[in-house]
Amino acid sequence: MNYIAVAIGGFFGAVIRDLIGKIIVANIFPVGTLTINLLGSFFLLFLTTIFLEKVNISDTVRLGITSGFLGAFTTFSTLAKETYVLLTQGKFFVGFGYIVLSLGGGFFTGILGRALALYLANLNINVKDEG
Template sequence: MPLTLLSIAAFAALGAWTRYGQTLLVQAMFGRAFPWATLSINVLGSFLMGFLFFATLERVNLSPELRTGLLTGGLGAYTTFSTFSLETTNLFEGGEALRGLLYIGASVLLSLFAAMLGAFLSRNLGA
């Protein structure tokens, strides 16, 4: 149990730093008028979760502690559903209902597709 908790903490730090760096990069490239940074993090995080969940279950032999650290700590800190919820609220409260709905639809559909694509690729690469 202590090794699992340490693994979660270490990967959570990496996930949070990655999220912050990606946010700065995407906002510098596309601005802040639309929450592109959070959308890109949620879609990439969904892809990685779909890919790594099955890759580490079916193809790559990781210890349970390391796998939990990677998936729960790393991707848990990297993905941003709470930020998505707040940004959606801000769009609606700011009178941007259409952008809010677009953001909800894009986030759900793209993230679901990314998770499915990650799972498919994980199971079929090299097969």
């Protein structure tokens, strides 16, 4: 059942990533992939923190959302390809800037996602079964 959940989540994550990539197009800088990866970093830490702190969710659903949907939504391989293209076109500053923004920004947005989840977990909202 876990594999089916990951496959279903992966299908939707990949489709949404493709749609966003086609909507956000930039000629100089790969803004679409950067946006996708930053959103994925934010939501991965946000959701995993919420699942641990507040929401009682089955492992199957958690895997479908995190490994499936967010795993297919984010794309390290596209980051690598786009960086390679920028560097081979002689756009060294843009290429290295893209790497720094992707990795640093991913870490930062992930921390923001976790911080927001912890803040929400401290509110009087509780849907996790304590029993």
